[in-house]
Amino acid sequence: MADVETETGMIAQWIVFAIMAAAAIAFGVAVHFRPSELKSAYYINIAICTIAATAYYAMAVNYQDLTMNGERQVVYARYIDWVLTTPLLLLDLIVMTKMGGVMISWVIGADIFMIVFGILGAFEDEHKFKWVYFIAGCVMQAVLTYGMYNATWKDDLKKSPEYHSSYVSLLVFLSILWVFYPVVWAFGSGSGVLSVDNEAILMGILDVLAKPLFGMGCLIAHETIFKKMESKETLIEKVVATAQAIA
Structure with missing residues (x-):
């Protein structure tokens, strides 16, 4: 019996x-009230959630689209979503570092x-080749x-201590979460x-954690860092003004 x-x-x-x-609407409304320094972080997460919403709409509307691999349905819209959104999720973190273009x-x-290896494996009929694609994807x-993780221990890739702390916390969360995708x-x-x-349900849960929730964590981190830096600049300005007044 076919598994659809x-x-x-x-x-x-x-x-x-x-x-x-x-989430896309909430981030879209919020960006209008944020300073220009924070807008790019919001735009990244608006794009992530908009693409994911579009993909899930397509999956829900076309759930009877029987694109099959033998006896099992392949939900290929999921992979289109991932190939577009996962680079943006990484970009969410990369902007907190000094990574160069090559890296x-x-x-x-x-x-x-x-x-790509994931979707090739999903469409592969031969089990032995399916697991070759799986291993290649894991590599x-x-x-x-x-x-x-290079950016957590190489000083030349680190920004400020505030950015580094947020980067490490968010990277640990995302990397642990991403381990569950190949397991599912x-x-x-x-x-x-x-x-x-069941695969659709579990992947959906992971996507909610990896996109709106992770995105919210990134935005909170950017907001917190911005406020700290703003406070430092204000303090420096006050010290300079006081020194000038004394002089």
């Missing part, structure tokens, strides 16, 4: 769509190859994770232990 998505998976995707759309290129490149994930894939698209519905 049912109304259970479709309902889960509508719920995730609603969360993504609400950014191979981190983003590894990320895109990771997603790419390890490469990009190593690249991102392995039990779902990989081996078929999880049904298409």
